Amino acid sequence: MSEATWWYRGGTSKHDLHYRREAEVNTTLEELLLYFIFLINLCILTFGMVNPHMYYLNKVMSSLFVDTSLPDDERSSFRSIRSITEFWKFMEGPLIDGLYWDSWYGNKQLYSVKNSSRIYYENVLLGIPRVRQLRVRNNTCKVYPAFQSLVSDCYSKYTVENEDFSDFGLKRNPEWTHTPSSRTAPWHWGFVGVYRDGGYIVTLSKSKSETKAKFVDLRLNNWISRGTRAVFIDFSLYNANVNLFCIIRSNFRIRTSNFHVKTKR
Incomplete structure (x- = not known):
């Protein structure tokens, strides 16, 4: 048998090449098996942490704050808010009624919890809820030169560059003054x-x-106002019966056109 049949270019024999291919296949199969074992363990751990109470607690909170009708309009709710007027109806109606419960089952007086309040009978409100808005500066959008004399105010979409940091309105109160963002705080x-x-x-x-x-x-x-681009409502609660925490953030995002409000929970 000629030498060319036993050796490939570069000095590698057919036997060594075949052995390398088998080793690569075996290594691939071993890694694939280990990956499947890891995936199975991950699924077991993940689904083992889920219980039906999580779903029911989330559903109850959604029904209380998201699906409750606005005052004087049974067809509108959190999901269908499309104007600033409807936004304030939600704030002064379903939000306040949901956050501050004063009656127990059978319209009995609800017993108090030290330094806290209850939501939907069994859920303890943790801390104090807060409402936060982000604004953009005036004259942050580009106006065609022919219309600049007609447009005195122009508020663009929200970006970090367009964000307004100045105080406005009743500047003596803290809700009218800007609070700087923390560098370690997460973005939304x-x-x-x-x-x-x-x-x-x-x-x-x-x-x-x-x-x-x-x-x-x-x-x-x-x-x-016209400069508002996003409003966030944040609060959290705890249900001792099922030992679950629930963190709720309601978001109202205002587009640049026609004050159309997008909502998401």
Whole structure:
């Protein structure tokens, strides 16, 4: 047998080449087997942490805050908000009624929890809810030269470059002054854009009447205006019966055209 049949170019024999191919196949199969074992263990751990109570707690909170009808309009809810007027109806209606419960089953007086309140009977409100908005500066969009004399105000879409950091409205109150964003705070992203922490923050009261009065004051003084691009409502709760925490963030995003409000929970 000729030498060419035993050796390939570069000095590698057919036997060595065949052995290398078998080793590569065996290594690939071993790695694939280990990957499947890892994937099975991951699925077991992940699905083992899920229980039906998570679904029911989320469904109850959605029904309470998202699906409850707005005052004087049974066909509208959180999901169908399309104007600033409807936004304030939600804030002064379903949101306040959901955050501050004062009755127990059978319309009995709800017993109090130290430094906290209850939501839907069994859920303890942790801390104090807050409302936060992000704004953009005036004259941040490009106007065609022929129309510049007709357009005095122009608010572009939200970007970090367009964000407004100046105080406005009733500057003596903290909700009208800008709170800087923390470098370590997470950003929020959605279908319309990406939003960072900070902005104009309203810290709600533990009293239902005080919170409602604050919302009325903000509405009458136009806290939500043409420069507003996003409003966030944040609060968290704990249910001891199922040992679950629930963190809720309601988002209202205002487009640049016609004050159309996009909502997402």
